[in-house]
Amino acid sequence: MFEVILLAIVTFIFAIDQFSLTEIIYRPMCACPIIGAILGDLNTGLVLGGTYELMMIGSMPVGGAQPANVVVGEVVAMIFAVKTGMDIDSALGAAVIFSVFGTYVVTIMFTIASSFNSWCDETCSKGDDSGVRKSVIADVLLLGSLFAVIAVVAYVAGSSIQAAMQSLSENAAWFMAGLGEAGKMMRFVGFGVLLKIMLANDMWGYFLMGFAIALIVGNTPNLSGAALIIVAFIGIGIALSNYFTAVAIKQVSANAATEDFSDGI
């Protein structure tokens, strides 16, 4: 019982850590030994953690399918490896179906958290930061608890629940795919808001130019990784040249005005 509670607590922390906090502790290299210590088998934790970490950075050939969500992958694989004595490859393989639910939780959380934005908008416009604070707390509690639930399910039900989870995930596939697609599109609202603020009517050309250059650079194999920084350099060049031209025109017209004045005298 004590073991399960501790496991739920560390899973909660890892779930938060995968996006915030240190962003290091959730990595298998650090997390697996911690889980191992809780389950009473530190050595398995070290071995599984080191192996999984090498898989993640791509310097170890991956045997089977790799878990989609790292936190669920490492927690469930550790449970299976310690409790049922599976070897590392089969433990990670058995964790795959659980980690699918981990990614579902992430998708759902990122969607729910999108609604926090307008809540924050409203409270912030009144000069009140309580909306932000409450959003942060709500997000942490929800994300952490949902991950902890997956860990407890894996601990209690073990591999017997795999078939049920498999069919559940197959039935939910269309819905989660749709939700994922909606999620991917939501950033366009963010872009729309930015455009609404910055885009004067004579600036459409710059928008299209940025779009086009990003396409060109992004589809050039050797450059695609650095696409945004390259595009930014080009943009800085355009913006600076516009700035200095505008300043020069201002100075010229200021000079012209004073000359007109002196001519008049």
Place this chain on the structure above:
Amino acid sequence: MASNNTQLNLQDMQFYNDRTPAPKVDKKVLNKMIWRSCNLQICFNYERMQAIGWLWCMLPGLKAVHKNKDDLAMSMAHNLDFLNTHPFIVTFVMGLVLSMEQNKMEIPTIRAVRISTAAPLGGIGDALFWFTLIPIVAGMTCGMAISGNIMGPIMYFVIAFGVEMVLRYVLMYWSYNLGLEAVNMMTANAKEFTRAASILGVFIVGALTANYGGGTTTGIVFENGESPIVLQKYLDTILPCLLPLLFTLLMYVLLKKGWTPIKCIFLLLVIGIVAGVFGLLGSGYDPLVPVPWLTSVPEAATAMLF
């Protein structure tokens, strides 16, 4: 969600009421912001990504420089814009934005500079950290862990977290002072600078539409014997990233018409679920209802395509 009188209109915000530069923020506040910057992604969401986390990290600084209550409200509201950058180097953007806030620069300038700095830095951070430092550290320490040495994970954590925190610390102070020095250049010709910053901002949003939006594709494939018809390929011959561009423009038009962001989100949520029912967007799943097309190219035919 209708805007009422007490709510500030985002479009009207151009200047702060109190335009006298605030005194330099003391180290305690900056250090607090550095620690808070660890939580940049705490409310990560699809619509504005790190926006709420960003505001959370900036709050101590904003409260220190804006003593006027309305100014603080305005500042908080515009610091909720879409933002995505790398969490370990975000303090560079934070320092820069704080120095601009402190000098009460024009709000559109701050917004434009923020997105144009943050977005390109995102890519650098990944290359620097996840693709360079972590593989090196893991290469050194994983062997130790696999042979059962507890020092492996400890060294891994100390090095990785140490580098991360040093980066956060150094970048914060560097960019904050850099921003304060650059203020003269930015304010001498404020009108021209705001316009140039907006040009860069619009340019970057255009680039983001292609760079971040590219995931929105249709997976519709019509079976056609040995050469299946892949709809996305035809769309790409018209213009790659056509769907992201159209959706961005649609959102812009709707927002201009007075739609609230939350209404736009619901619209996209409905579009997404409907797309899931009929298999219109995305690939590799079975739509809920039987449809006369596939959502991905059948494996047997993949070889024929390339």
